[in-house]
Amino acid sequence: MSYIPSTPEQRQEMLRAVGAEDWKALYRDVPQEMLLERPLDLPEGMSELAMSRAMEAMAAKNRLFPTVLRGAGAYDHYIPAVVRSIPAKEEFLTAYTPYQAEMSQGVLQSIFEYQTMICELTGMDVSNASVYDGATAAAEAAAMCRDRRRRVTLISAAAHPDTINTVRTYCYGTGDELRVVPAKDGKTDIEALRAMLTPEIASFYVQQPNFYGQFEDAEALGALVHENGSMFVMGVNPIALGVMKTPRDCGADVAVGEGQSLGMPLGFGGPYLGFMATTAKHMRKLPGRIVGETVDSRGERAYVLSLQAREQHIRREKASSNICSNEALCALTAAVYLSVMGPEGLAEAARQSMAKAHYLCRKLCEHEGVSLVYTGEYFHEFVTTLPRRDEALKALEDAGILGGLPVEEGVLWCATEKASRKELDRAVDIVKEVLAG
């Protein structure tokens, strides 16, 4: 299979038309000693059927868990059927960046609608067309907050470890410093933050709810950050935003987050969706593609890629980011998810996730030796101690349940609206048996 439509006869005809004796004549600029004269050391090409069987065999080597009680940045929420079918439409799928607005209004409008939904969720004024994932969104936010005078970025130790490491890497790139604000009792240590807010601090990033599922006192943190003249960046869970106070209401200057929960499968980590929004004041510092409304030559409403003067193809080495794409199909997926869930459906997913997590926690903690490690308010994740941890998690896995993530303090559990009471009870019973054994 090589998906080449022209027949061998046509290829010969085309070679003659361009005055080439054979295909090698087309590669005459290549130093001839560099041409691979041997066959590639690869398997022969496969038919569609043979290839799909080989891929299915690989997929079968993975172990799937019908019940997932693990989150830590990748969440098993229910994905409505229509959220899978719409982004699979071939035009959405096979188009590229909408450079030519006259034949891309569908993509452009879908992004404009997505931007509006992200603004609604976060309370911010302006959203971009998305970036690679939540971790890169945090790193891009740190970059947009720096200026000549303020170069140092602060991040809470209670943020996702991959986010911290990604922000650290982006800072390493530009040669800027990242300082990690310690956590205390599973939350950002506000006194430590106060001490670390010095004149060179450009921004502080906090995750809400944080890596341990705990709600941070975001407003208080934001107020401190602003007192120092620094920017306040919040990384937020988009499902929680169905019920949770918006980053805008917490004083955030930039709101970012991982959008995977909005209809994307776990997919071993990607593709996911980084969303990113800010206030009108900082609009022109926002990196990435942005779609804007305008009118066409007939005076009709139309959509275009806008504010491109910020971007790398214009500014080259002076651009603050090299990003030149977005996760358009993931943004579309999120928009379809939010449309079909609606404000009430989203709030219900949030309420149920929270209720199931609290139920699971209560039931687990009925057993001796299992207790909540961090006792603050939490959303759909929490950390417990767990005696015979590895054994208990293995017993759960054997029963088709992916238990919580082993972390230093114990186990980081997660529940979403997908887990039924019956499944949760079963998980708790299995843990109980192991503890009793």
Place this chain on the structure above:
Amino acid sequence: MKLIFEKSVKGRHSDLLPKCDVETVELPESLRRETAPALPELSEVDVSRHYTELNHRVHGVNCGFYPLGSCTMKYNPRIDEDMAALPGFAGVHPLAPAYAVEGCREVLDTAAKYLYELTGMQGMTFQPAAGAHGEFTGVLLIKQYHEKRGDTKRRRIIVPDSAHGTNPATAAMCGFEVVNIPSAPNGCVDLEALKAVLGEDTAGLMLTNPNTVGIFDENILEITRLVHEAGGLCYYDGANLNAVMGVVRPGDMGFDCIHMNLHKTFATPHGGGGPGACAVGCKDFLKEFLPASALMDEPGHIQVRAFAGNFLVVVRALSYLMSLGREGIPEAARNAVLNANYLMRRIQGSFDLAFDRVCMHEFVLDLSRFKKETGVSALDVAKSLIDYGMHPPTMYFPLIVHEALMLEPTETESKETLDWAADIFRALYELGYKDPAYMHEAPHAAQIGRPDEVRAARSPVLRWQKPEG
């Protein structure tokens, strides 16, 4: 057409979730949002029809010819979508225990083996999510390498002026000073200009080969030798790998690290701008600097995003690689080059070629004479193509050619399509002399007329607002 918000009817919704079967928990008031987000309130059929209507206003590779230079808009096989949707891949949690993700590891390892053979590299990461993201990763390998050797004076990255804008932007994101060097008249690296800037401060060179005008740089071995001699490393921007995959290997050209856009070369769909995926390959001596995930792998590595990358895109790319295999991969490259040369020669005699010589997978038209004679610009020609259902080529790039149109037909277009496209280009060339006014106003039969981009930038409207009252 209406926005989805304008179709919203208060109180309308779909019941997708079961009733909650455990006790509800109230969020403390201090954490509660004050007003619900103004998301659309619709039934499932409303949503389905809205997006179907939007989908009709999109031109995909499945709709027709898409010769967008530098973007490799080849056909995206449907079976690859089915593979990515297999529950055995789509349902895997990235933090599941090692024994439960052996299949995913096998996908990544197998894909890496294919790419080692195609590139001549020995290390690989799939963590970057896009080409520019891969550049960032690759240049960070160079940075770490020099730092580890204590060679801290190497502060400059050399980039030809024909490069994609991401190259200089990437070098800047990695803390390097960018040295732009002019191209030779044939669009290739000017060896004298390169020699003039090489020195003890050279960290590396970023190069696309074939380059952005679609020409394979015949001095490539000399170029990489010179950079190495000066103590720098050579970075291969794999944007144009489709021309040479399985025919000649970047590793053999002397490159130390490389990024590949899986969404171009290996036929994964572009998705309206993403998600793409990127593999960054490197020679043995750079392997220790490859990124990892703080949570999935051991600490102490750079990391460019969460987890292991756009895994489901890698599944698609591997499906494609396995389908093509040993013979199919170089065959695809050769036919990409044949198609480009054929289309170029079929258009020749109307619009001027920027470089009248054999091309690789793409070529550039120079419309400056045509514009001078007719007043019709590259933009006008591009917009006129839309009326024929053809996606326009890349416009005004590379920057070293004025009034540039860059065409990349790819191997998945038939001779009939190329003949059809060439005839349209020739007809538009004629039309430019007869009726330039008509072309200034093109497109005439598209979804919209030309949009007012100045207005969009001057008075930005970046979201829908509920009308007052």
